[in-house]
Amino acid sequence: MSDAYRARTLTVDGGPTALGSAGQLTVVVDRPVAAGGRGLGFNGGQLLYLSIAACVSNDLYREAATMGITIRRVAVEVDGDFPGRGAASTPVDVVVEIDAEADDAAVDALLAEVDRVAEIPNSLRGTTPVSIRRA
Numbered sequence: 001m002s003d004a005y006r007a008r009t010l011t012v013d014g015g016p017t018a019l020g021s022a023g024q025l026t027v028v029v030d031r032p033v034a035a036g037g038r039g040l041g042f043n044g045g046q047l048l049y050l051s052i053a054a055c056v057s058n059d060l061y062r063e064a065a066t067m068g069i070t071i072r073r074v075a076v077e078v079d080g081d082f083p084g085r086g087a088a089s090t091p092v093d094v095v096v097e098i099d100a101e102a103d104d105a106a107v108d109a110l111l112a113e114v115d116r117v118a119e120i121p122n123s124l125r126g127t128t129p130v131s132i133r134r135a
Contacts, residue, residue, distance in 0.1 A: 017041065049078040049092070055120035056094060063113050069106055073099040092124070 009018040009029055017038050018029045029047070031037025042050065053076040064071050080092040098107050115121070 020047075045080075045082050045089070048089070049080060052076075052092060052094060052120050052124070053078045055118050056096060056114060059114045059118045060096070060098065060110065063117070064100065064110055067106070067110055067113070069110055070101040071098060072101065073097075089124075092121075094121070 004023055007020060007022045009020045011018045016031050016036065017040050020027045020029045020041075027047070028041025029043070030039060030041035031043055033039040037043075056076045057074050060074050061071055075097040077095045078092060079095075081090045082088075083090060096111060098111070100107050100110070102110070
């Protein structure tokens with residue numbers, strides 16, 4: 001397993017607030033105040049949807065480079081919900097705004113390619129086994 005993809009959380013000050021890390025990068029993870037947290041960081045659902053947005057954004061730039069398209073700006077908005085305790089996500093809606101030096105057909109082709117190859121959405125579309133175990 002690559003260290004770049006190994007993620008870890010460690011609670012601070014008695015939890016549930018935690019620092020999440022992957023390599024040298026960190027993020028604050030928490031629960032909303034109404035749910036017993038301190039409201040200081042992202043919850044898991046927000047991080048999941050943010051990872052989808054990050055993947056799509058990064059892959060747009062990666063694939064644009066292979067297609068000879070220059071991107072000036074990308075905005076990715078991801079919407080979904082977790083309707084109850086233990087519930088899986090509702091269908092996820094990803095809306096992308098792309099400002100690129102290319103015609104509409106080229107931008108549409110770029111978006112179609114990213115839809116085909118984006119790793120995080122592809123991981124969620126299928127059934128990725130996840131096991132939870134003690135260290």
